[in-house]
Amino acid sequence: MFSPYVAEKIGWYVYALRNPLDGRVFYIGKGKGNRVFQHAQDAIVATDGELSAKLDLIRSIHAGGHDVEAFILRHGLSSEKLAYEVEAAVIDAYRLVDTGQENQYFSLANAVLGHHHSTRGLASANVVTSLYDAPRAPEITEPSLLIKIPGLWTPTMTADELYRATRFWWKIGERRNLAKYAFSINHGVIRQVYKIDAWRPWTPEEADKDGLRWGFSGQVAAEMAAYLNTSVAHLYKKGDANPIRYVNC
Numbered sequence: 001m002f003s004p005y006v007a008e009k010i011g012w013y014v015y016a017l018r019n020p021l022d023g024r025v026f027y028i029g030k031g032k033g034n035r036v037f038q039h040a041q042d043a044i045v046a047t048d049g050e051l052s053a054k055l056d057l058i059r060s061i062h063a064g065g066h067d068v069e070a071f072i073l074r075h076g077l078s079s080e081k082l083a084y085e086v087e088a089a090v091i092d093a094y095r096l097v098d099t100g101q102e103n104q105y106f107s108l109a110n111a112v113l114g115h116h117h118s119t120r121g122l123a124s125a126n127v128v129t130s131l132y133d134a135p136r137a138p139e140i141t142e143p144s145l146l147i148k149i150p151g152l153w154t155p156t157m158t159a160d161e162l163y164r165a166t167r168f169w170w171k172i173g174e175r176r177n178l179a180k181y182a183f184s185i186n187h188g189v190i191r192q193v194y195k196i197d198a199w200r201p202w203t204p205e206e207a208d209k210d211g212l213r214w215g216f217s218g219q220v221a222a223e224m225a226a227y228l229n230t231s232v233a234h235l236y237k238k239g240d241a242n243p244i245r246y247v248n249c
Contacts, residue, residue, distance in 0.1 A: 007033045012083040013075035014090060019057065020066045025106040026057055028073075028090050030083035036070045054109040092122035123155035130229035131155070134189045137230035143249035144181040145172075145196075146232060153186035159220070162192055168215025169202060170244060176214060178249035181221055188233030193224035 002010070015036040017027040027039065043058035061068055073090060077083045094106055101107045123131075152165045166184040176199060184192040196218045235245065 001034050001037055010072070010075040012077040012080055014073045014077070014083055014086045016071045016073055016090075018069040018071065019061055020069050021061060021064055022104075024104065025094075026109050027054055028087060028094070028108060028110060030080070030087040032080075032083075036072065040068050052109070057109060095122055126229045127155050130189050130231075134229060134231035136234065137190055137227055137232045140183075140227070140232075140247045142181055143179050144183055144247045145176065145179045145249075146183045146185050146235065146245040146247060148185045148243040148245075149191075153184075153191050159192075163194070163220075166192065166194065167217065169213035170215065171213050172244055175246060175249060176216075179246070181224060182216060182218065183227070183232070185232060188231050188236065190227045190230055190232060193221045193227055194218040195221040 010032070012030065012032045013036070014028070014030045016025050017029070017036075017039065018025045029035070029039075031038075039054065040058055040062075043055045043062065058068055074086050077086065091108065091110060094101075094108060097103075098106075147166055147170070149162075149165045153162065157165075162184060166182060179196055182194045182196050183190050184194070194216070196216045198218075199214050199216050201212050201214050235247070
């Protein structure tokens with residue numbers, strides 16, 4: 001434990017916990033006082049209802065006759081808010097190195113990815129540019145559907161999550177069959193383009209009171225990559241609430 005003097009002087013800080021059995025960092029956190037040591041104490045006194053992968057790992061370290069290795073990554077931070085930002089940035093840096101965490105250096109047991117990770121977290125430079133100043137999309141020349149998914153997309157959304165948010169379920173007529181591509185649109189920006197393979201309806205039992213809805217199956221259209229993170233806001237009129245827009249069909 002830190003002495004009262006040290007605990008007072010270091011202020012808010014961000015820390016890492018490492019497993020001495022394999023040398024891998026397994027947790028990134030933020031706190032003040034003796035927070036960095038609290039996890040080891042929790043592993044000793046936790047009830048069965050408080051079990052977690054993190055605490056189980058700490059127990060295995062203790063069972064091997066070792067202590068968790070604790071490191072302070074940055075201390076003297078001026079506020080909890082700043083500590084949150086540093087913590088999130090460190091977690092994102094680890095994810096950038098190895099998203100699958102199948103390496104000899106780290107395997108994080110953090111339950112969450114970090115403060116504001118979904119809106120201000122890890123993203124490519126092109127995605128960040130598109131959040132503030134997306135360039136105008138090239139002209140769309142193929143028969144296509146523009147499908148708005150407002151409120152669902154985030155920079156950290158997985159490919160599968162984006163596909164599911166785009167493909168169903170839509171109240172759409174037979175004109176859909178003319179479309180070759182489906183563009184996933186969020187706040188006027190193209191987030192992905194899919195080649196449409198087929199459409200299928202909800203079963204009558206699943207149809208809502210407004211009628212049958214449809215969803216498509218398809219795959220990422222690699223040949224349309226030039227459209228990603230570009231803006232089609234110019235194709236919409238102010239106040240246009242329809243989530244589906246036809247282009248060339």
